[in-house]
Amino acid sequence: MEFIESLKKKFGERCSTEEEVLKMYWRDYWPLAIMNESLGKDGEYPIAVIWPEYTEEVLEVVKLANKYGFKIVPYGGGSGVTGAALGAGAVVMDLRRMNKIISLNEEDLTVTVEAGMYLKELEEKLNREGYTLRHIPQSYPEAVIGGLISTFSIGQYSTKYGGIEDIVLNMEVVTPYGEVTWLRRNTVPRSAAGPDLKMLFMGGEGQFGIVTKAVLRIYPLPKYIWMNSYIFKDFIEANFAVRQLLKTGAIPAVVRIYDKEDSNVRFNIDGNVMLVILEDNNEKLHNATIEVVSDILASLGGEEIGNKYVEKWLENRFDIISEITKFLIPMNMWFDTIETVVTWSRLDKLYWAFKKEVAEVEGVLPVLAHSSHFYLNGACIYFTMIYEKNEEVYWNMWEKAMKVILDNGGSISHHHGVGRLKGRWIKDEILGGYNIIKKIKSALDSRNILGSGGWI
Amino acid sequence: MTNRYSYQYYQKRFQSFSEAPCLYCPGNCITSCPTFTQTRNTLYSPLGYTRSLDIAVDKCLKCWRCTFSCPVEYPLSILVERAAERCREKCFGYVIIKDGGKYLVGELEYVNRMKVFSEKVGLGIVALDYVSSLENRDSSVSMEEKDMIGYSPEVSFLLGVPHYTEVIYEFTGNLDITIKLHLPCLLLPRETEILSSLEKTGVTVEEIVKDVCIRIENTGEKLKDLYTLCPRALETGAKLLDDLLIQLIGT
Ligand code: SF4
Ligand code: SF4
Secondary structure, three states: OHHHHHHHHHHHHHEEOOHHHHHOOOOOOOHHHHHHHHOOOOOOOOOEEEOOOOHHHHHHHHHHHHHHOOOEEEEOOOOOOOOOOOOOOOEEEEHHHOOOEEEEEOOOOEEEEEOOOEHHHHHHHHHHOOEEOOOOOOOOOOOEHHHHHHOOOOOOOHHHHOOHHHHEEEEEEEOOOOOEEEOOOOOOOOOOOOOOOHHHHOOOOOOOOEEEEEEEEOEEOOOEEEEEEEEEOOHHHHHHHHHHHHHHOOOOOEEEEEOHHHHHHHHOOOOEEEEEEEEEOOHHHHHHHHHHHHHHHHHOOOEEOOOHHHHHHHHHOOOOHHHHHHHHHHHOEEEEEEEEEEEHHHHHHHHHHHHHHOOOOOOEOOOEEEEEEEEOOEEEEEEEEEEEOOHHHHHHHHHHHHHHHHHOOOOOOOOOOOHHHHHHHHHHHHOOHHHHHHHHHHHHOOOOOEOOOOOO | OOHHHOHHHHHHHHHOOOOOHHHHOOOOOHHHOHHHHHHOOHHHOHHHHOOOHHHHHHHOOOOOHHHHOOOOOOOHHHHHHHHHOOOOOOOOOEEEEEOOOEEEEEEHHHHHHHHHHHHHHOOEEEEEOOOOOOOOOOOOOHHHHOEEEEOOHHHHHHHOOOEHHHHHHHOOOOOOEEEEEEOOHHHHHHHHHHHHHHHHOOEEEEEEEOOOOOOOOOOOOOOOOEEEOOHHHHHHOOEEHHHHHHHHOOO
16 A cells, blocks of 8 residues: 555654554453453454654644545554544554653643653653642553543542643644644633634544644642541432532542442442542641531531541552453453433432443343542442443443433433444434534544544 | 562462453553553553563563552563573572672672672672573572572562662661662562662662663663662663772771
């Protein structure tokens, strides 16, 4: 193929068509894809992988793609769980050689980075300077900045520090029609100069442009940290206790509430366990928040059980592989997680409907649930699914789950994005918004060169 | 002897896996792998090495960094060694170079360096005549009971004995110096022990570099003022801490 030759000429060793390499880039961390791979059924491989080092190189490839009509799949840590970065038949553009910190501005509290930088590498460097992004998702060790933006990520500290949309202040993108631009000339905390275009790339899954640089908000590392855990008799009541905290203005950095089944598996405890972490940089404020939080949680039925459960969580929070190797593989079972977000008034109904109806799908084990991101208006519930290692069971489970969520007022995605997995339900959620997105896509990318084509 | 830091500990762990967990893992350890961070190519990471063992044999450094940052402590280096089938022919023997109460033990190639060092601190010397493979330690030798202190990271790890920096305070007075230290791959899990021992002997570590394997990343600017504990890095022009200590001890 002629364009492969041009890519090879241009990129030299930074372009590979070797089978062993292509094998590593056909999927992301979509559980169905891993399951199939483990059964010896790899999906279609990409035709090449390239590693650009500068924005200009990204642009050149986009121009070539327009000329020859090949597809580009931007690729970061490969830790997305929805199949939004499947490489099938495309040129996978691995952005991880673009991994420099361009500048750290301590006065404005911003850091400018290239999009292929690992979150972990960035956070560790910031920590050494006394700062933090406080964006710590479970994929912390594997995710890169561009991927976090493109999947609309959120971290475990979101209740206080927000999601990726609150962290990204500005970005540089390469558009599918072949232009490089920053989204704003000056980085500013907020602007009403037109619609906020960064939102097109939040959750854009590489379909509207390739994010190459970003300016991110940083926080001073918290000086005062307090943690505690509580048991509640009822999962929903525990959630409502957090609503009460937020209404009061006592905002925890982390709150996680595990329902009975989840608490049992995770902590070997009978009851609904709530973990709380408070973080502050001012002692008076910190002490006052501790007092308010302790009072409210106690008055709403929380029984204090000390911080060892928080410590246990902190220790294991990025570990996915232990349980897979210890339980799932020997039992020939498989896993997935389904996250939703719902307003307070519908939380109760959605939770119970999901627990009952999805667990009734043949081949699916009892559902574990925890809530982990809280808003003044509602909360995110995260269901952990264990099921027979079988593709039919998998899709039956998802069909049911998406129906229950949509019928009960939830969103099909709180922070995992859409991808191949949820593409078939996106219209049911965003209604006519889907047509808007489609038109934007065809205007920007008339040759359809960008993204793995998951859902538009 | 800290079992957790020894090759034997990981050998046992290795046996508990029927297949490499990396086949299912998103790569928790990926930023710790020097061949990956240099190339940013997934093939040259544990995720790739477990799927393409031939390439692993060729490229993996067996630096053990992935194991130390893996949630299940998977000893990938052993898998790679087995794939290379080096283990069968290679083992090693002990040679006592100098008697003493406690012994400094290291590879034969470093015997001259060890001599100078042990002279200063009053230790016996044992040389190992082969350790480039960590597989298949010859357990019939009778050095087990001897009180050993490792000279190199490899030997400390292989035998599960303290590295000399972990016990240096027992042999020196206050050295009163401030340094920048490079911590080599195999000593990563012992950071706390090493730092506290150095502190006790008056060596203040003002900066510690541990995210670089200097065997593959050129020493450049970043490593210019560093002292390392990895004698294999001598080839890259790195400075060894024991050279500095030799000058300071007893002066
Ligand atoms: S060594 Fe551990 S962390 Fe690294 S890929 Fe393998 S299982 Fe995952
Ligand atoms: S032993 Fe070192 S080079 Fe080999 S996979 Fe692990 S971290 Fe990478």
